[in-house]
Structure formats: C-alpha cells, structure tokens
Amino acid sequence: MWIYFGKNSGAELFWTVTGDVISAITCLSYENNEGYVNDIVVGSEDCTVRIFRNESIVQELSETDVVTRLVSLGEEYFGYGLRNGTIGVYNKVNRIWRIKSKNKPICFIGHDINQDGCEELICGWDNGKIDARLRSNGVVILKIQLDACVAGMAVGDYYGFCNILLICTVEGDIQCFSLHKSKNNVTLESSEDALRHLITKRQNLLLEIQSINENKCLSELSKTEIQRSNVSVIKANTELQTKLEVSPNKPCVNLTIQTNNNTPLRCVVLFAEGIFNEESYVVHPPENNSYTSSFLVELKPTRDMTTDLFIRAYAMPLIRSSDRNSYYLLSCTQLLPQFCLYRLLSQNSKLDYQTDLNSLQSTVFFVVHERPQRLAIWLNQNFILETNITVDENSTLSVVFEELRPARMYIPTINQTLNNSDIKQQNSSERLLHIIMTSKGEITIKTDNLELAANLLQSISRYFNITELSSICNFPKLFNTLEELIEMSNSYSSTQQQALVEMTSKSETIKELIVKAEDYRLNGNWKSLKKTIQLLSAANHDILSNYYSRMTDYEASNNCLKCINQIIEHVSSLRVGKYKTNVINMCRNALKENNIGALKKIIRTGSN
Template sequence: DGVSDLMDRDADEEMLVELNQRRQDMLIELKSYERNAAKVTANGIGRGGAQTEVSGAIPRDTHVTSSLEMNPEIQSGELVLSTNNDTVIKAAIMFAEAVFEEESRFIFFPSPTSTARVPIKPPRDVASDVMIKVLVSSRTSAVYHVFELDFKMPRFCMYIPVAENVPEPMSSVTFRIPERASRVAAWIDQAFMTNCSEGLSIHSDELVVSFVSLRDARPLLIKMTGDGSGTHSAGAGGRMTIRTENLEVAGDFVQELCTGLGITELESTADFPYDMETFRNVLVRVDEHNAVRLKLTADVADSSNAVKAFVIKAEDARILADMNLMRRMYGELFDLNRELIMEHTKRATNHSELLLALKEVNQMIQKAARLRMGRAKTRIIAACRKAIKQNNIQDLFKILNFGSST
C-alpha cells in the first residue's frame, strides 16, 4: 500500500507541474493579446485601417481567401491567397497528397503583399484536398497570425479550355451516356474549372469542348451529340466521344464522369492506334523472352546432366588413384560451373525483362478496362486474360477495342 501511495503522489506531482506550465503559457499568451488590444485601442485601428503597420496587430475581421488560376505562360496553376485589408501574407504551408513531392510545401515571400501566388503543378490528374496554413501579419510585426484554409483541387485542373481550333487527336473512345448535355456540361465545369454550361440550353443535346494540357500541350476534345430520338425525357441521353492521344487520361475521364453522374454501367468502343501498336510490340517482347527462357532452361538441364557425369568420373578416377584423370574431370567441372553461373545471370536478366513486359501487358488491360464501367469493366479483364492464356492475339485486340471478341 505504501508503494502504491507513493506512486499516486508522484503522478499527482507530475500532473501539477504540467498544469502549472500550461498556466504560465496561457498567462504569457493572454498578456500578448492584451498588449495587442491596447495598441489597437491607442492607434484607433478600425476596419481595414492603415494603422496596422504602426501597432503590429491586425483587424479582427481579417480573413484569407483562396482560388486557383491557370497560367499558360508558366505551364502551371497558381494558388492565389488574398487578405481583405492591408495585412500581408508572409509565408504559407501547404499539405496535400499526390500534389507535392514530399506531400508538403513551405513558401516564404521576401516582399510580402496582401496577395500571394503559389505555383502548383500536380504531376497526375487526381482530385486532392489541400490544407493551407497562411501566416499573416502587419508589415512591421514579428508576430504571425495563422489562418487555416481548405482548398479542393479539381481532378482535371491542369487542362485549360481553348476557343481556337486545335489539332484533332486520332485516338478516341466513344460511348452512349444516359444524361443530358446540360448536366454533362455542369460536371465538366466542376471537374475542369470552366464555364461551358453558360449559354447552353437545358434541352440542348449537343456539346463540344476543347482543352489543352498544361503538362504536355496535348489536346483533349469532348464532343456530345444527341441519339437522334428527339425526346427530352429524363432518360434521354446522347453519344459522347473523347479524343486524346493519352489512353490513361481517357480512362480517368470516363471513370470520373461515371462517378460524378452516378453511372454504374457503361460500354464503350476504343480506338487508340498508337497504344495498340506499342502493345503489339510488348507482346512480341513477351514471346521473345519466353522463347529465350525455354532455351535457357533446356541448356541448364543439359549442363546439369554433364555436371553429374563429371562428378561421377572424377570420383571413379579418385578411387582408381588416377590423379591425372581426376584433375582433368574437376577442371572440366570448374569450367562448366562457371558457365552455369553465367547462364544463371542470363536467366535472371531475361526473367526480369519478362516480368516488366508482363507488367506492361497487365497495365494495358487495366487501362482498357477503365474505359468501361460496371460489368463491362469486369468482363473485359477476364476476357483479355483468357485470350492471353490461349495465345489468341487477334481476339485480344478486339476485346481491348470493342469490349468483346465477337
């Protein structure tokens, strides 16, 4: 019991010390607030007053806004941070996954103003929530006020709309969508930060929008036409064509479109000649690596049999006290062992290259599957794997392009 009481007293003392320390910290913070409040009162600071430079305090109604603007000149976006008065932004800390290399970025502004621009260029098309901590103060103050903001980056913010004619990509994916053009345009406005829905009639069944990527200057064309039914019912839709030379971008667009509009089933027809030609070369590489693998396996089997024969002959020579023959057999065995090591290196290299090629095959199947939704997406993966297993290349390309081999 005495030991237990002693431990309880130690715990109480530690808690008391911690509470006293917190009390001191809060008193210091309170005095700082009181000094700032006194300066505000003495200098008569009001809404947006210019006296913030004198006192070092900031008005109570200070707030920070954020927006995203795309800048084609620097091929990047700019996160614009602004205050509503004469306070200045001295630094900012941003946290976001898949946007920054190390998931965070600190920016210090040597010449602070009330508006700050931060270049931001996501490496991939992914929607992300950016948490921002903005350090705001008066121009002469050494005390920073931290404002926390949350900014949601659209998935396709790195694409800017273009009004002039752009080269039409040869590759495309086409599908029928059970939605009005006006609703599709509203989704495009949200995903691409555009205003293409303005001026579009709610009963319109046609939509044409062109974009250019700030990453690689590749065009992205979106076209929707009516299905020819002439109806404007809730279930009316149209045929949509996405033209881009990037198969991955097309898949991202289809998946995001289906998620945004609540589409659970979608069939499509793909036409990506460059990607298909690249995929054909990958399949050729797979066949070559497989042929090399079989040949090397056969060579290793022959060498293994030779090793057994040399070992037996060397042991027989040792038993018969034929030292010359024994040395010759072990010499042959040593040379053969060195050849086996070299063959193993070849097999390991060929195996690594084969795995990389098979990985590209799997990635191609996944990219093609992302051009569909629901059961069609699952079906195309199973059908492609079956065609590869049967070595039916012709059916494989039909499945990738049309969703089935028939």
C-alpha cells in the same frame, strides 16, 4: 498485377487483374453483410487501394505512396501502411485517421487489447518500436521498444497464457508480451497521455480567454491608445484569398495566396497529399526584406486526383508591439480539381485546332441519358477554367484541352546492345484532349492517353451516378503495342524453357565431372584430374551465364506482363459495372488462347 485464389487441389476460385504490382492484400466484410464476408482489399504500387467483390471493383482509394501493409480490423474497418511511413485506418471509403512517421511500418496485426469490442491497430516499425492505436482515433494505448527492427508479430495462446503478443526481430530474437488487462485497468502510459491531453487543452483555453480579454479591451481603445499600449493588431476583416489558374507558359498550376486588404505576410505553409515532398511546402522570405501581401506557388501534381490544400499564413500586424516575433495566423482550404493540369484551348473545335484534331485517331464513345449542360457543369468542377463553360439548349458541347503533364504510352523498343527487348515509357507527341457531347447524350473522348480516357469516363460516371455503362473505343497505337507485347512475352517464355533445359543438361554434366575428378584424385591421375577440373570450370561458367541470361529474360518477361495487365486494367476502366468485369474475364480467356484478334475486338467493343 493479378489476383488468383485457388483451392488446395489447385482448382481456380477467383482471378482478376489490377493496375500495378500487388504489394498488400487482406479480406473483410465491406458492407458488414454476412453474405459478403470475403471482400478483398488490395494495395498496389500505383498508390491505390482497391476493394473487390468477386471480380468487380467496389471502390478505389488513392493514396500518396505505395501501399505496403493492409490488415482487417473487424466490421468495415481496415488499417493501411505506406512506404513513406504513413499509417491509418479506413472505414469503407472514409479515412478515420492517419499519422506519418520518419520510420517505416514493417508489419501489422489487429487485436482487441482494451476489450472494448473493437480491434486496435498494432504496428511494428523498423526502429524496433511497437505501438497499438485505437481504431476510432489513433490514440496510442500501448508502446513497446525493442533493440532491433521488427520482423513479424502474432497474437495467440502461448504455454497456457492467453493474449500473448509474440514479436520476432531481424536478429532472430523472439519476445513475448502479455496483452491481458481488464476494462477498468488503465496503464501508466495511458494516464500520462490523458494528463498531457488535459494540460494542452487547459493551455488552449487560457490562450482563448486571453485573446477574448484583449479583443474586449482593444474595442474600447482608439488608434493612438493602441499604439501606446504596445500591442500587435491587424484589421478585423483580414482573411486569406486564393486563386487557381493554369500557367500559360509552364506545365503547372499557379496558386496565388494573398490577403484581402494588403496585410503583409511573413510566410506561408501549405499541406497537401501527393503534391509536395513530405506533404508540406513552406514559402519563407529572408529577414529585413520588404514583405508582400501575395505569394505565388507552382503546383505540379503527378496524378489526376482531387486534393485538398490546407494553407496557413502568418500575417504581420500593421501596428507592431515590442515583440517582433508575434504574428497572426490565417488559414483557409483550397480544393485542387482532379484534372487541373489541362489547359483549355478552345470551345469551338470546328474553327480552332481542326487540323490537329484530325490526327487524333484514339477515341472512346459512350451514351448517357443526360444533357450537355450537365457535362458542362462537370467540366467546370473538374478543370481549372478562366470562365465557366456554357452550352445553349439543343446544341453540341465541344471543348479542346492541352495536357500539360506529358502523356505516356507503353511502346516496346529494342536495345540491340544488350541483345534484349526492353519496355520503356516514352512521351507521346499527341497532347490534345477533345471532349464532345451531342444533345442526344452521345459523348466522344479523343485522346492518345489511355489512362486519361479511363479516368475521365470513371469521373463522368460517378458524377452522373451511372452504375452500368458500356463503351466503344479505338486505340490503333495501343493495338500494335499490345500485339508486340504479347509476341515478346511468348518469345521470352519459349526462351526461358529452352534455357531451363540447357541448364538441366549442364547440371548433369557437372555432376559427372565431379565424380570423375574425385576418381582421378583417388587414383593419383593428376593429368586427367587437371583436365577434368578445367572442363568443370568451363561448365560452371556456362551454367552461370545461362542463369544470368534467364534472370534478364525473366525480368523483361515480367515487364511485358505488367504492361499487358495495366493495359487490360485501363481498357476495362472504359466501362462501368458488369461491363467492366466482363471485359477483364474475356481478355483473360483471349490471352489464354493467344487469340490476338479476339482480344482486339474485346478491347474495341467490350464483347467477343
């Protein structure tokens, strides 16, 4: 939730907040600059990797699952691991490679095994496997298999031997492996991998040669001769066509996949990050059905992020050979816009939905040195629209969208049964998004979804190449929620302090009763011993109840702090550059002083 660095004396060096609970952290030189050797890479449970320089976020990278492991690999490279078993390497914001496994990565370490000047990514897995992969392409150059799950790894000098990989398992075993080898030394596994790669390449080349020869022969045959030759053929101009449209009835995006000349399809396979379970989806009709040339797939992305859809389809030949399992593979790629789950309702808010829009009190206002026509281009690229939005010269752009994904806001509710305050996420009744831009470059975003407003502003600033941007916002419901969260957090803190004092007192009482019980036992005073043991049991029950109550309050307090930090993160994202950093620092100071009035002003105006 927040990042804190301090000296060994306790003096604070660095403090900032992130959007969710921090699950991994490492340091690297992001721009390979000696002046910035301690840029911080942070992974959090909101599936995001953030790169910090001082208090400013340099880059944000969205992943498909919780980031659980991060390690620096030298220069501008770092390795990452996800909870779903994915590992990979980034160079700045460019992902070099990634692989996914059914096992989970447990620990990372970077070390130059082959002495090429680049650190390899060494990963320990939950099935006891350890592998080392090249930073450049992910090729495995070292494999080790243990009998138990890996708990931790380290590389160093051990008993006079250099480059020793020490591996500890969950069963307590520690094993050492030498990583020393010369540049010219190629292991048996590396040779086998190279041979396997060459065999695969040879097979692919032979298939290409066979295909070229068949096409050459087919070009010289007539249709009747082709049927007699017993080969499978489709039309030469056959290709896949895709179309995206927002569903008029369901909260989803409809993806239509079809061939351009009605060639029937046997099945379709889609690959996409963060949309499907296991990142893939297969449409496979039963056998002996009348096959169609078109498929409709419903897409329901859980977050606002740009995604590439990789589509593979098996086309059925119009002229079939005796081999009924022979199909032609067609492929294409479809880009899913960032804000695809928003349905356009109107381009003239003054005539349509004016009554509903008047109830939208939450707004963000900022000014850019651009024309409404440029914002219209951004809308066309980031939303799914039936027709492109156009704006006349010297006119105002005004569009209204409906959010298909339920908007979520943090609203505190009291659970009287448990006698405890719980933070829950409830669906907001307001699902409208209103974007306005005047000819003067004044942009107003109206929505009750704070996270959506922040994502929109950040996307617009990136599109316009804006590095510094301030804004004025007003979220009345958010202010009330934030005030309640702070009051609840303070209440939990005081309750925990009181419970700690009571537990300390009970602990002293238990110590005294234990001493008395031992004295009564030695003196044979069984009646007093029985009474003392009963008192000891009651005191022990009280201290256990106190402990469980403290644990419940601690979890609720953490939930409050998490919600507060997420609100501050989203509010700061309503600004860009130094204005974003200033909001985080000023909000922190206001929270330290418990000055809710100043906190509201900072959120609203970006200054105190």
